[in-house]
Structures are given as structure tokens and as C-alpha cells.
Amino acid sequence: MKLYHSPMAPNPDRVIYFLRAKGKLEAVELEEVSIMKQEHKQPGYREVSPYAQVPALILDDGTNITESRAICTYFEGIFPEPNLMGRDPKEKALIEMWDRRVELMFFIQFAGWFRNAHPAMAPLEVPQSPEAAAKSEKAARKMVERLNEHLANSEFVAADRFTIADITLYITCGFCRVMKWAPHKELSNLGRWHDEMTARGFAG
């Protein structure tokens, strides 16, 4: 299996941290694609990922899987332990609920802020929009406050153990550095949770 990724890019990191949490990073051949050099937009890579995005997983039979959560679902199936996506219908639903909340209401909103505001994103986000940046920043800040409140009474993001939802929140907190923002240093419950996640070592 080959995993196309870009160093420091959050969606590929989500998959790499997931694999590392499974103790299975060595199961894939890693190939780097530079987003900043726009290698992901070259015709050769578009054959791997038609939407020109990383990560992309190519299975040994040639199948392409190009959504980070779908790639994690595949790895959860072939490497079931430790379980990171739920063991029974209720747990699966609750973990997916939190993972999607983090992805849609924090990660995607933060990405909208970054892509519409940061000068380095100008070639990728055409045209950049200050209004969209402001709206997304507001939504990201609101969600991170909600997550901080949630973590006042929960050790982990979902269920009562470490799951993919913790990985998704952790990569998003790390991604915030690109706007010189560290929400886990501003909000105490998020900070407690973040220290515990760092101590687990899945981020390498």
C-alpha cells in the first residue's frame, strides 16, 4: 500500500497519526507530495487523486481511496486493535458524531479562515475573501470554546477512551499554528486534554 502525504498538512497527518496510534505506520510506503510546489496539481498526481488533494491511499490491487476519514475507516477494518472508531452501534455513532463535529465545525472553519486570510494561500484560494475569512474565524473560535466546555467533563473527545475524534481535534489544534494561534494554550480544559494527547506520542 502506498500513502501519498505532505509533511505538516493536517489531512495527511490525521491518517499518519491514526496509523501510528495503531502501531502500523510501517505497513504503508510513504510518498511525499509538495503542496507548496503544487506537485499535487500535476497530471501524474491527478491520476492518483482526481481532486488534486492529499492524502491518497493506493491499495495493492490499484484501488484509490482519497478522503482521510475513509482511509482511516479502511485501516480500522484491517488493523482492528486498538479500536479507534467504536465497537458497537452506539459507540460508533457517538464517535462519528464527535469526529464530524470537530471536522466540520472546527477544522473546516479554521481552514476557511487560513485559506482566505494567509498570503501563502493566495495561489491556492483564488480569490481570497476577507469576509469569508472573518466568518470562518468566528465559527472556529466559537466551536473551540464549545469543545473546551465539553472537555471540562470528559477526559476524551468521544466515548470514554482515546479515539479518532481525539486525533482529529489534535491535528486541528496543531494546524492553528499557521495563524499563530494555539487555542490549547488559551483554554484550560483543552490544554489539559492536549498535554495528555501529546504524552501519548502518536504525533511522533
Ligand SMILES: N[C@@H](CCC(=O)N[C@@H](CS)C(=O)NCC(=O)O)C(=O)O
Ligand atoms: N476531505 C479531504 C480534504 C483533503 C485536503 O483538503 N487536503 C489538503 C491538504 S491538508 C490539500 O490537498 N490541499 C491542496 C489544495 O487545496 O490545493 C480529506 O479529508 O482527505
